Amino acid sequence: MNPNSLAVWRDPAGRFSPLKAVTLLLVVWPAAELAVRWALHDLGGRPITEVLHGLGDWAVRFLLLSLAVSPARAVLDWPGVVKLRRLLGVTAACYAGAHLTLYCIDQKWQFGTIVGEIVLRFYLTIGFVALLMLGVLAATSTDGWQKRLGRRWKRLHRLVFVLLVLALWHYFLQSKSDVSNAVFFTGLACWLVAWRLVPRRWQGKLLLLPPLALFAGLAAAGIEAAWYGLATGARAWLVLAANLDVSFGPRPAVAVGLCGLVVFVAALLRRALPRRRGSAFQPAAGTPARANASRRRCRPTSSE
Numbered sequence: 001m002n003p004n005s006l007a008v009w010r011d012p013a014g015r016f017s018p019l020k021a022v023t024l025l026l027v028v029w030p031a032a033e034l035a036v037r038w039a040l041h042d043l044g045g046r047p048i049t050e051v052l053h054g055l056g057d058w059a060v061r062f063l064l065l066s067l068a069v070s071p072a073r074a075v076l077d078w079p080g081v082v083k084l085r086r087l088l089g090v091t092a093a094c095y096a097g098a099h100l101t102l103y104c105i106d107q108k109w110q111f112g113t114i115v116g117e118i119v120l121r122f123y124l125t126i127g128f129v130a131l132l133m134l135g136v137l138a139a140t141s142t143d144g145w146q147k148r149l150g151r152r153w154k155r156l157h158r159l160v161f162v163l164l165v166l167a168l169w170h171y172f173l174q175s176k177s178d179v180s181n182a183v184f185f186t187g188l189a190c191w192l193v194a195w196r197l198v199p200r201r202w203q204g205k206l207l208l209l210p211p212l213a214l215f216a217g218l219a220a221a222g223i224e225a226a227w228y229g230l231a232t233g234a235r236a237w238l239v240l241a242a243n244l245d246v247s248f249g250p251r252p253a254v255a256v257g258l259c260g261l262v263v264f265v266a267a268l269l270r271r272a273l274p275r276r277r278g279s280a281f282q283p284a285a286g287t288p289a290r291a292n293a294s295r296r297r298c299r300p301t302s303s304e
């Protein structure tokens with residue numbers, strides 16, 4: 001095994017990467033904070049449940065962040081962000097693994113009970129399948145596995161979208177009466193999936209971003225209305241209309257739309273900054289810069 005593959009703060013050439021080192025500190029932070037708060041008895045009467053929920057939330061966040069790497073590269077013209085994809089994906093797997101460990105601790109390591117619950121409770125079954133898939137993708141994310149599997153590697157790693165659906169479904173099912181957070185994360189997932197479905201030549205375009213923000217917000221609103229309609233019989237139009245009421249703060253669908261607009265503003269600001277050589281934003285068609293950029297996009301990318 002290449003020793004550099006364990007030193008996640010180094011780039012593939014073995015050089016220290018400040019971006020990866022800072023990201024490593026940031027991804028460890030939420031777990032460290034939960035651990036410290038647990039040690040200081042700052043998590044209420046059921047600290048295990050709090051940590052279990054916190055780790056599950058962060059597993060979903062890191063999963064979404066790993067899927068945000070490709071859009072960030074294209075929309076913000078930031079090729080270096082690709083270095084973070086593997087780190088973020090493996091982090092999601094570690095948080096999900098720790099989430100299962102907390103569940104086992106909560107069940108006092110009674111394996112019979114744990115297996116029985118996972119088999120019998122549908123939300124745990126799909127969580128378990130999502131975790132298995134996440135584990136396989138994390139384990140095969142190395143350069144060695146990428147080489148060994150060749151073209152099949154990409155096909156295997158497309159499973160991330162299946163596992164994302166399962167993880168979000170697990171989130172909805174365990175949420176009981178309030179699905180706001182699950183709706184918010186699902187709306188972000190809709191943005192990320194919709195961006196991938198757009199033809200490649202439009203993916204870096206600024207004008208794509210406002211309609212994408214609107215689409216993700218509406219998708220989140222629709223999913224929320226459908227969920228409450230099916231789960232509680234609430235009238236869909238009343239749930240949809242609640243999005244217009246800001247007296248309790250923005251509803252999840254509105255928050256998703258706002259996140260989409262933040263991406264638009266970031267892309268706008270990025271274009272105002274001086275451009276690096278070979279930038280994908282170079283305007284003139286057929287210039288060497290544009291040719292380089294499109295060649296770069298066509299090249300198979302390392303997962304880093």
Ligand code: HEM
Pocket residue numbers: 049052053054056057058059060063096099100103118124127128129130131134167170171174175
């Ligand atoms: C064997 C696998 C898994 C088990 C046994 C499991 C178990 C649980 C349990 C017991 C809860 C809390 C339910 C409650 O309080 O009633 C929960 C919540 C949650 N799980 Fe899992 N889970 C698994 C896999 C996953 C995976 C793979 C993810 C994400 C990638 C995930 C994300 C979440 C999230 C986001 C929550 C809700 C957190 C919140 O409400 O703040 N889980 N899970």
